[in-house]
Amino acid sequence: MRKPEAHDLLALWERGAPRHPLDRSALLCAWARPELPVESIADLPLGEITASVLRLRVACFGERIRAHVDCEGCGERLQLSVSIPDVLQPVAEPVLRDVEAGGARYRPPCLRDLAAAAGERDTERAARLLLARCRLDGGGDDAARSSELSVLEIENALEVADPNADIAFEVRCEACGHLSTAQLDAAELLWDEIDVHARALLADERLRPNGGGLGRGRSTLVRRRAHYRRRAVSEREIAGGRHDFPVSRYQPSAIQCQAS
Ligand SMILES: [Zn+2]
Numbered sequence: 001m002r003k004p005e006a007h008d009l010l011a012l013w014e015r016g017a018p019r020h021p022l023d024r025s026a027l028l029c030a031w032a033r034p035e036l037p038v039e040s041i042a043d044l045p046l047g048e049i050t051a052s053v054l055r056l057r058v059a060c061f062g063e064r065i066r067a068h069v070d071c072e073g074c075g076e077r078l079q080l081s082v083s084i085p086d087v088l089q090p091v092a093e094p095v096l097r098d099v100e101a102g103g104a105r106y107r108p109p110c111l112r113d114l115a116a117a118a119g120e121r122d123t124e125r126a127a128r129l130l131l132a133r134c135r136l137d138g139g140g141d142d143a144a145r146s147s148e149l150s151v152l153e154i155e156n157a158l159e160v161a162d163p164n165a166d167i168a169f170e171v172r173c174e175a176c177g178h179l180s181t182a183q184l185d186a187a188e189l190l191w192d193e194i195d196v197h198a199r200a201l202l203a204d205e206r207l208r209p210n211g212g213g214l215g216r217g218r219s220t221l222v223r224r225r226a227h228y229r230r231r232a233v234s235e236r237e238i239a240g241g242r243h244d245f246p247v248s249r250y251q252p253s254a255i256q257c258q259a260s
Pocket of ligand 1: 071072073074075076173174175176177178
């Protein structure tokens with residue numbers, strides 16, 4: 001992948017800054033995958049988006065991610081150092097575009113599905129809405145009514161088909177021994193870094209006398225595990241900003257990221 005130059009990062013930042021986080025994911029993936037039609041990005045499996053964004057991150061800032069996660073047991077801040085090649089899961093060959101589970105066929109969720117489920121305030125209903133959208137052989141209403149057990153079965157099957165949709169790993173607290181699961185949000189990670197980088201570049205150019213407001217990149221990059229179905233709900237605020245990328249063009253009820 002071509003390493004983005006400073007002007008590329010600034011251009012990405014300018015385009016992404018006013019956008020919704022889902023649209024930023026699509027924007028970053030589109031940059032990473034110039035061979036794909038832009039309008040197809042919102043329909044890619046989420047894991048493919050994540051893998052593409054992480055490869056772009058390697059090109060921009062290298063393989064190593066340094067971040068932190070707060071222990072759920074005692075609140076201790078745990079420093080993490082993660083290698084992107086280590087966390088990216090190999091994808092089955094040939095790529096599974098759909099799976100059979102719970103007596104039906106499903107495709108992995110995409111950004112457009114997350115946007116569609118974003119307006120749903122109830123976690124369970126949002127998860128079922130996602131599954132109903134992803135069911136390939138009709139019967140979306142059945143999916144919406146399926147049991148908790150079959151929902152789990154379907155989600156597990158989808159995770160096998162699209163293993164990078166939810167990149168998570170276990171972290172043991174050095175202070176209290178509590179074992180938690182941390183989730184890596186690739187687009188949020190890269191966006192935060194581009195944001196910091198772009199602001200620093202702009203500050204350099206302008207030689208701002210007070211030098212304030214720089215280098216405060218949030219490193220809440222690795223967050224508590226939340227499966228994508230829950231992610232869709234936790235980020236449920238309706239975005240009021242302007243959107244011009246495919247996801248929110250099709251789904252005005254896009255979702256907004258909440259740092260957690
Ligand atoms: Zn702890």
